Amino acid sequence: MKIQNITDLIGNTPLLKVNDKIEYYAKLEGNNLFGSVKDRAARYLIESAYKDGIIKNDTVIIESSSGNFGIALAGMCKIKGNPFICVVDPNITEINRKIIELLGAQIVIATKSDENGNYVLDRIQIVKDYISKHKNVYWTNQYQNRYVWKAYFSLGEELCNEMEEINYVFVAVSTCGTLAGTSRKIKEHFPNCRIIAVDIAGSQIFEKSNRQKHISGIGTGFVPQNLQHAKYDDFIIIDESDAISECRNLLLKGIMVGASSGAVAYAIQNYGGYSEDLQTKKIVRLFPDRGERYLDTIYNKEWCNKVGIDIGLL
Ligand SMILES: Cc1ncc(COP(=O)(O)O)c(C=O)c1O
Known part of the structure; x- marks a missing residue:
């Protein structure tokens, strides 16, 4: 092939x-390519955002993910040349962390969990804070982005x-x-x-x-x-x-x-x-x-x- x-x-x-x-x-x-079903979402989302003029080569991509979506986006951003910030849980596995870092992403670690031990709300707050303080940033937002499910x-x-x-x-x-x-x-x-x-x-x-x-x-x-x-x-x-x-x-x-x-x-x-x-x-x-x-x-x-x-x- x-x-x-x-x-x-x-x-x-x-x-x-x-x-x-x-x-x-x-x-x-x-x-x-990067080992999971989330590669489909990362590829479709990044390619569609380029096509629709939402992002350019120097746009910073940011996402909250400790797992496969973080890895897939890190890989796609590496291919396209976009900087990528990945907001993760403190209990991210060593393996995932290494893969995301090797693919060139900057990692930011969430610290506050809810009563069930979930960090997702804190991760999303960190993303929102970053966006409010910087320009030319695109939050891929896998929980809400229509590109994601269409992928x-x-x-x-x-x-x-x-x-x-x-x-x-x-x-x-x-x-x-x-x-x-x-x-x-x-x-x-x-x-x-x-x-x-x-x-x-x-x-x-x-x-x-x-x-x-x-x-x-x-x-x-x-x-x-x-x-x-x-x-x-x-x-x-x-x-x-x-x-x-x-x-x-x-x-x-x-x-x-x-x-x-x-x-x-x-x-x-x-x-x-x-x-x-x-x-x-x-x-x-x-x-x-x-x-x-x-x-x-x-x-x-x-x-x-x-x-x-x-x-x-x-
Ligand atoms: C490893 C892995 N990747 C992807 C998915 C699908 O997730 P989503 O509902 O975010 O599309 C799941 C769902 O359980 C999963 O376990």
Whole structure:
């Protein structure tokens, strides 16, 4: 496969058939250039903002993200030559921090958490303070930017081209951008397909919770605006220990993925809302990223013990 442009390494990811108790197809989004589904959002957003004259080469890009979106934006800004400030949690993993820094971003660390241990509100305040004091800054704002959820039309279109029929799609949620963009495209092609959002215990998207969330990538501390654009039929909330145990099960098949992939795999096997004979149904899900970024967390026994997640023996 000859590639002319480095950003063409974003999108057109493989679709893998996974044999489990309930068989499904998984879109391997970890195969994107910077390693996750968020590469689609970063590419679409930066390219669209250039095209629409919102940013230029010297515009400072700023975003609040400790994870895949920060990495994806750092990569896109490196390619385009824009300075990038990434506002992160103090508990950002060493691996993510190193990748973001190596890609040339400046890191600013939030310090104030809410009662559930979420730093997202402080991170957003830091971004707003920076914008109020500087000119020629663009906040990509993944929780509200219409470019973000439209970026995932490409994912929905790829799935619709790859599958003759889709009956169920399971999507992990955080900013709800993937859910919004993917669900809208899929419903255009397959209106009867049921879209199931998968969240993690401790997240506040679908219900108020006083549990603390430790896993990154999935869930968030409020209801993101992107959810308004999503066409979903149901949601399911998975315990962190079940998500991590499922990652270990996937390892037995040679698949090493992040925690949200484990959550979605668990959701597929345990969803109570299937209405028909499953043998004939086509189920699709996304693996948002690969497992290497989680070596210090969900694949680390001490980390699991420290945060009180009981996943049995490694
Ligand atoms: C690793 C990872 N990337 C991306 C996503 C999708 O997130 P969003 O809802 O922000 O599009 C998730 C969701 O759980 C995730 O876990």
